[in-house]
Amino acid sequence: MSTIGSSLETAEAADNAAPAVAGTPRAAWRRRERWYGFLAIMPAFLVVVGFMMYPILYALYISFTKTDGVDFEWVGLGNYFNILADPLVHEVFVNNLKFLISVPLVIFFSIIVSVLLFEKIRGWKAFRFIFFLPNVLSIVVVGVMFKSIFGYYGAVNGVVAAFGGERIRFFTDGDLAIWVIVIALVWAGFGYQSLLILSGLTAIDPSVFEAAALDGAGWWRRLFSITLPNIRRELGFVFIINVLYTFSSLFGFVFVMTAGGPGYDTTTIDYLVYLKAFGSSNLGPGAALAVLLFLFIGILTVAQNRLFRVQEND
Amino acid sequence: MTSATLNRKSRIPIFIGLCILAASILYPVFFLAIAAFRPRLDYLRDPLGFPHEWTFANILAVWNGYGAGAAFLRSLLVVSTALVIVLVFAILAGYALAKFNPPFAKVITGSFVSVMLVPGQVLILPIYLMLSAVGLVGSYASVILLYVATSLPFAVFFLSLSFRSLGDELLDAARVDGAGFFRTLVQIVIPMAKPSIATLAVLQFLGMWNELLYALILLPDDSKRLLTPALSMIGEKLVNNQPLVSAGLLIAASVPLLLLSLTSKYVVEGISIGSSK
Numbered sequence: 001m002s003t004i005g006s007s008l009e010t011a012e013a014a015d016n017a018a019p020a021v022a023g024t025p026r027a028a029w030r031r032r033e034r035w036y037g038f039l040a041i042m043p044a045f046l047v048v049v050g051f052m053m054y055p056i057l058y059a060l061y062i063s064f065t066k067t068d069g070v071d072f073e074w075v076g077l078g079n080y081f082n083i084l085a086d087p088l089v090h091e092v093f094v095n096n097l098k099f100l101i102s103v104p105l106v107i108f109f110s111i112i113v114s115v116l117l118f119e120k121i122r123g124w125k126a127f128r129f130i131f132f133l134p135n136v137l138s139i140v141v142v143g144v145m146f147k148s149i150f151g152y153y154g155a156v157n158g159v160v161a162a163f164g165g166e167r168i169r170f171f172t173d174g175d176l177a178i179w180v181i182v183i184a185l186v187w188a189g190f191g192y193q194s195l196l197i198l199s200g201l202t203a204i205d206p207s208v209f210e211a212a213a214l215d216g217a218g219w220w221r222r223l224f225s226i227t228l229p230n231i232r233r234e235l236g237f238v239f240i241i242n243v244l245y246t247f248s249s250l251f252g253f254v255f256v257m258t259a260g261g262p263g264y265d266t267t268t269i270d271y272l273v274y275l276k277a278f279g280s281s282n283l284g285p286g287a288a289l290a291v292l293l294f295l296f297i298g299i300l301t302v303a304q305n306r307l308f309r310v311q312e313n314d
Numbered sequence: 315m316t317s318a319t320l321n322r323k324s325r326i327p328i329f330i331g332l333c334i335l336a337a338s339i340l341y342p343v344f345f346l347a348i349a350a351f352r353p354r355l356d357y358l359r360d361p362l363g364f365p366h367e368w369t370f371a372n373i374l375a376v377w378n379g380y381g382a383g384a385a386f387l388r389s390l391l392v393v394s395t396a397l398v399i400v401l402v403f404a405i406l407a408g409y410a411l412a413k414f415n416p417p418f419a420k421v422i423t424g425s426f427v428s429v430m431l432v433p434g435q436v437l438i439l440p441i442y443l444m445l446s447a448v449g450l451v452g453s454y455a456s457v458i459l460l461y462v463a464t465s466l467p468f469a470v471f472f473l474s475l476s477f478r479s480l481g482d483e484l485l486d487a488a489r490v491d492g493a494g495f496f497r498t499l500v501q502i503v504i505p506m507a508k509p510s511i512a513t514l515a516v517l518q519f520l521g522m523w524n525e526l527l528y529a530l531i532l533l534p535d536d537s538k539r540l541l542t543p544a545l546s547m548i549g550e551k552l553v554n555n556q557p558l559v560s561a562g563l564l565i566a567a568s569v570p571l572l573l574l575s576l577t578s579k580y581v582v583e584g585i586s587i588g589s590s591k
Contacts, residue, residue: 037414
């Protein structure tokens with residue numbers, strides 16, 4: 001009976017290639033089981049097809065039309081040309097680029113935390129718990145937290161006032177507001193990502209470190225010539241997910257902290273999709289922007305997979 | 315580990331460094347947690363200092379007066395319902411994909427994996443049109459359905475990986491004894507895979523509890539508003555009343571923080587596995 005596991009994998013071949021066995025009750029039973037399995041997948045599959053795959057195709061269709069949601073008029077690539085030529089989209093894209101400043105910051109802090117955690121200092125499990133904490137909080141919670149901390153009567157202005165300074169209105173200046181959101185992003189992100197990097201560190205062969213230490217390499221020397229080169233895969237991964245994040249997941253922060261303002265100074269692409277979809281009478285351009293965003297994310301993801309394969313080979 | 319090569323003296327700066335970084339995470343949380351229990355005047359007199367008076371009035375005001383309590387209960391109901399459906403569907407599908415080599419398995423797995431990265435912004439417009447065509451916008455069912463659909467690809471993927479690692483011997487023995495698909499699943503597979511199912515349940519619960527976009531758009535009605543949109547409105551309206559905002563934050567964060575402290579071992583490791591795949 002221990003062969004069932006492997007024979008399941010070849011069951012398809014067996015069903016076709018061995019008519020002599022196909023007539024026996026065992027084979028019929030196994031074929032029936034395969035169809036039970038098929039039926040067991042169906043609830044999940046149908047929900048995903050109906051509420052993820054079909055909507056994606058539907059969004060694609062909407063992006064080629066001029067529509068108010070009821071009547072659809074085919075306009076071909078018109079929406080895409082309009083979106084790509086739209087000065088507002090350019091402005092918003094530049095905002096997204098400004099948010100990229102969070103990427104090196106998050107990575108910098110993640111590396112520090114992971115390298116320190118790696119030393120398995122007393123209480124490192126408690127530290128790990130603390131660094132993981134922001135990750136379970138909603139973006140809304142983090143956003144409102146930082147919005148109030150940087151608010152007119154918030155803690156930061158409390159410090160400013162205590163030193164005799166004038167209270168700062170962080171959210172009436174676009175660049176300052178972006179900095180506040182970036183601080184929230186870094187705060188919420190670096191702990192979790194340091195755990196990702198830590199998992200790469202623990203995979204390094206400890207004997208390499210011991211050999212290097214015997215050869216007289218100090219802690220800093222080991223950090224730069226052994227530790228960091230060995231985790232470039234994890235660093236690459238963290239880099240890409242952070243870039244993806246600044247293009248696809250700022251909606252919550254922007255919605256809660258600035259609503260895209262002042263003006264469009266803190267509006268990001270994913271927030272603009274929401275504005276266009278639910279704030280205008282023609283839904284086509286919003287859908288086209290959403291599709292472009294999706295393509296962009298897809299390309300970055302594929303690039304990330306390529307990057308991994310290359311590095312695994314060398 | 316490198317710890318073997320580190321002497322006692324050099325461990326002290328590392329410990330201090332970690333303490334500083336940990337404090338940068340904990341301090342804002344503590345600051346807000348304390349502010350939630352201070353009268354407003356006490357807070358304004360000395361925002362950064364330690365409170366002279368403690369009060370539950372903020373929590374009660376936000377819970378009752380600003381509707382956070384009702385929103386909390388609605389979120390609990392919606393998320394729990396969706397979670398049960400996700401787990402049932404994902405366990406069935408994950409088990410079948412891991413152990414039964416069903417027809418079209420490759421196509422099905424491929425389609426689950428390919429939709430895993432779709433951002434909510436792409437789905438929300440067509441979903442809104444579809445659901446409003448059948449009159450479901452504004453119903454709890456619409457959000458539950460969306461939460462189930464968007465959680466399933468990862469859930470199925472995660473569970474099929476962990477079911478695959480279960481030994482075949484027990485399953486085969488059960489089959490020989492005449493146990494069918496469901497009996498094997500309920501009596502053997504689920505008990506054996508309890509840790510990964512628990513991890514998945516916590517991850518999915520957190521994801522849905524913290525979700526904003528679908529909750530915001532599919533339940534626009536005040537009387538049905540879920541917790542995250544309600545909190546964002548409290549943050550908007552009461553931006554200059556730190557104690558009340560903090561109370562709202564504490565209510566919204568209480569469930570995730572409780573879950574994390576109870577299940578940190580599963581969750582911390584589970585998330586690292588989930589995302590590095």
